[in-house]
Amino acid sequence: MRFALRKTLFYLFTAWAAITINFLIPRMMKGDPVSAYLQKNQGKISPEAIAALRTLFGLDTEKSLWEQYIDYWKLLFSGDLGRSFSHGLAPVTDIIGSALPWTVGLVGIATVVSFILGTAVGAVIGWRRGRGSDAVIPVATFFSTVPYFWMGLIAIAVFSSALGWFPASHAYGKGTRPGLTPEFFGEVLYYGALPAITIVIASLGGWILGMRNMMITVLDEDYITVAQAKGLSDRRVVTTYAARNAMLPQLSSFALALGFIVGGTLVMELVFSYPGIGKLLLDATNAKDYPLMQGVFLVITLAVLVTNILADIAYVILDPRARQEA
Numbered sequence: 001m002r003f004a005l006r007k008t009l010f011y012l013f014t015a016w017a018a019i020t021i022n023f024l025i026p027r028m029m030k031g032d033p034v035s036a037y038l039q040k041n042q043g044k045i046s047p048e049a050i051a052a053l054r055t056l057f058g059l060d061t062e063k064s065l066w067e068q069y070i071d072y073w074k075l076l077f078s079g080d081l082g083r084s085f086s087h088g089l090a091p092v093t094d095i096i097g098s099a100l101p102w103t104v105g106l107v108g109i110a111t112v113v114s115f116i117l118g119t120a121v122g123a124v125i126g127w128r129r130g131r132g133s134d135a136v137i138p139v140a141t142f143f144s145t146v147p148y149f150w151m152g153l154i155a156i157a158v159f160s161s162a163l164g165w166f167p168a169s170h171a172y173g174k175g176t177r178p179g180l181t182p183e184f185f186g187e188v189l190y191y192g193a194l195p196a197i198t199i200v201i202a203s204l205g206g207w208i209l210g211m212r213n214m215m216i217t218v219l220d221e222d223y224i225t226v227a228q229a230k231g232l233s234d235r236r237v238v239t240t241y242a243a244r245n246a247m248l249p250q251l252s253s254f255a256l257a258l259g260f261i262v263g264g265t266l267v268m269e270l271v272f273s274y275p276g277i278g279k280l281l282l283d284a285t286n287a288k289d290y291p292l293m294q295g296v297f298l299v300i301t302l303a304v305l306v307t308n309i310l311a312d313i314a315y316v317i318l319d320p321r322a323r324q325e326a
Contacts, residue, residue, distance in 0.1 A: 007312055011305055018301040022294055023072050081298070082291035086284060092295035095280070100299070102171055103276035106192045107268070108258070110199035115254050117200070118207025123243045125208065126215025127234075137209060144205030148198070152271035155198050166194040169273035195272045203257075210253065214246035221245075255311030256304070 075082070081092035118140075125136060143151070160168035172178070172187045218224065219242055227237050266278035273279075277296060284292040 007309070011309055015302065015305055018305070019073075019076070019298065020069075022298050022301065023069060025294075081295035084284070084289055084292040086287035086289040086292065092292050095292060096277070096295055096299055099275060099277050099280045102274065103269075103278065105188075106196055106274065106276070107199065110196040111203065111257050113196075114200040114203045115207055115250070115257070118204045119211045119243075119247055119250060121204075122208040122211025123215055123238065123246065126212040126219070126246070127238050127242065129212075129216055137212065140205035140208045142205070143201050144203065144209075146202070148202050148267045149271055151202060152195070152198050152268060155194055156271070159194055167191050171275055192274075195268050195274060199268060206253075207250070210250055211246060214249055215242060218242050218246045251311050251314055255307045258303075258307040258310075 079093060081096070083089040084092050084095050087095050121136065156168045159165045167173075167190070171191050172184065173191075176184065176187055178184060224237065224241055227241050266282060268274065269276045269279040270282070277299075281293065281296045283289075284296065
């Protein structure tokens with residue numbers, strides 16, 4: 001209970017600090033979203049409408065910064081992240097909600113697949129170190145060091161333009177109407193296959209190398225020698241003793257990777273013209289759409305915090321030493 005309480009207080013403080021910084025940054029920047037909006041609509045908005053916009057975005061000059069801060073928290077608890085200037089004053093929650101599934105569905109699945117595959121391959125290579133399986137390491141490392149935009153462009157040139165196996169861009173066909181139908185899901189999988197494969201290939205080398213190095217370190221521990229001396233099978237030694245302990249440091253990296261899934265892979269979304277959160281954030285930055293930027297930053301921050309909480313829980317479950325120390 002002490003461990004859970006300490007972690008809860010830590011993450012609550014971190015969430016408060018992140019939300020507070022998220023509130024202050026737009027107000028510390030030169031200008032404000034209302035001024036940026038007025039520059040594009042000079043002479044088309046009455047003074048009364050301008051005052052209403054400032055009140056709507058929590059920038060009312062008649063209120064102090066502290067009063068604006070309190071109003072900001074009230075809006076957060078009510079689920080209101082403001083209105084987006086670049087999307088016709090549509091609610092920010094609706095815009096993020098429409099882009100979030102695309103990023104989580106594509107980047108999330110690709111990240112989980114690359115973690116599972118890389119961890120498994122790294123464990124086997126570490127257990128069989130010094131054999132022919134080590135040849136996988138330089139190949140995987142090479143692909144992980146290749147710039148992603150270059151890899152994406154090469155994939156489009158080969159598999160889309162030359163071979164015609166996959167579409168080059170977008171999440172589904174231009175004439176397709178989104179809906180909960182098998183045909184639509186099949187088309188989404190077809191259009192997302194190429195960017196997902198490139199993400200897996202680009203991130204696989206890091207997981208393989210990290211797991212392989214940890215396996216080599218763990219195999220020198222005394223408890224591995226004792227397990228082998230007791231006559232346990234190699235499979236049990238690898239899975240129950242070696243891999244379980246070697247993958248613990250991987251969990252922290254995996255938690256961060258899961259948290260930044262919400263941020264999307266910006267380069268991937270630009271190369272493949274994919275409608276995700278990363279591209280949405282870039283468009284909001286270019287348009288100086290501060291409410292939308294603020295909402296996206298908040299969602300990304302909370303996603304990172306939640307995944308780190310889950311990683312701490314998994315770490316305690318997998319490692320009894322953490323429970324004893326706690």
